[in-house]
Amino acid sequence: MRLKSFELIARDINDVDVSLLHALSIGVGWPHRPKDWDFLRRAGHGIVAVDGIGRVFGSAMWFPHGDDFATVGLVITSPRTQAQGNARWLMEQVFERCAGRNLSLNSTDAAYKLYLSLGFTKEAIVYQYQGDVAPTLPMLPPLNGELSEPSREELDEITALDARAFGVDRGKLLALLSENASICVLQRGGELVGYSMCREFGRGQVVGPIVASNDRDAIHLTAVHLKRLAGQFARVDTRDTGAFAEFLQQCRLAVSETDTTMSKGRRFLNRKDNEPLVYGLAGHALS
Incomplete structure (x- = not known):
């Protein structure tokens, strides 16, 4: 693609030094550290737009x-090229490489x-909830089941x-996350009914994914990690607007910004009755 006086080409993201990726995200105010980029490159695929001198x-x-679905993320364009069609060109490259997949x-x-x-x-x-966790968490609802490390x-x-x-099955991603995450599971009657992970990311810790059948379970699975993070910076991304979101606010996490979940092809969010729900996202790009 030609942008005014210079030409850009697409290169595999693994062929670029991580320091350049870090500089790119810093340039648009995103919190990704070099080690976060390294993890994302292990978890997925990507391209970068580079000029003739790299x-x-x-x-x-x-x-x-799975075979027919993918999440898309880390679509970043430098301020210099944001108004020149760079993002559209990058997405067209993604479409070409993800042909046949719902996105x-x-x-x-x-x-x-x-x-x-x-x-x-x-x-x-x-809703991106983040901030320094309260030194004392609010009173929790009664626990229905047993919490433990898996x-x-x-x-x-x-x-x-x-x-x-x-x-859809995202076993590869969960296996990678589990390498450096603290994990909590909730069992009821001998059956696994919920889980949560917490790991280093950006400015502090991100709690997610969080999967539970109801707000009460999600609160307990999140509180396990936030208790340990009292006074430290934490982030939870959620689509919930009920009791779970209220709990996050009571823990002194505030909405810093909002994003919009979008799909192309098959509809992505299809909650079914009596089925577990993703209360906390694994990450902005990972969903």
């Missing part, structure tokens, strides 16, 4: 799950009109439960 002007990533993403306000023009439709709002053998059960909530 300068990076944009990125886009996709994370395949979902979480759009910033700035990119919303672009994604609408590319055929994405709005499904829900994501054994390695229980990761298959977590993956199966997550697939019911997310809509």
Whole structure:
């Protein structure tokens, strides 16, 4: 693609030094550290827009799950090229490489009109709750079940439960997340009914994914981690606007910004009665 006086080409994201990716995200105010980029490159695929001397002007990533679905994220364009069609060109490259897949993403306000023009439709709002966790958490509702750390053998059960909530198997991603995450599971009557993960990301810790059958379970699965993070910076991305969201506010996490969950192809969010729900996202790009 030619942008005024210089030409950009697409390169595999793994062929670019991570320091250039970090500089790109810092340039638009995103919190990703070099190690966050390294993790994302392990979890998915991506391209970068570079000029003839190797300068990076944009990125886009996709994370395949199953045979016909992928989430899209890390679509970043440098301020210099934001108004010159760079983001549209990057998305066209993603479409070419994800041909035949249904797609979902979480759009910033700035990119919303672009994604609408590319055929994405709005499904829900994501609220980014973040801040320094309160030194004392609010009173919790009665616990129905037992909370514990899972054994390695229980990761298959977590993956199966997550697939019911997310809509497609994302076992590869969960296995990667589990390498450096603290994990809590909720069992009731000997059955796994919920789980949560917490890991380092950006400025502090992100709690997610969080999968549960109701607000009460989701609150307990989140509180386990927030108790440990009292006074530290934490983030939870959620589409919930009920009791779970109120709990996050009581923990002194405030909405910093909102994103819009959008899909292209098959509708992404299809909650079913008596099925678990994704209360906390794994990440903006990972959903």
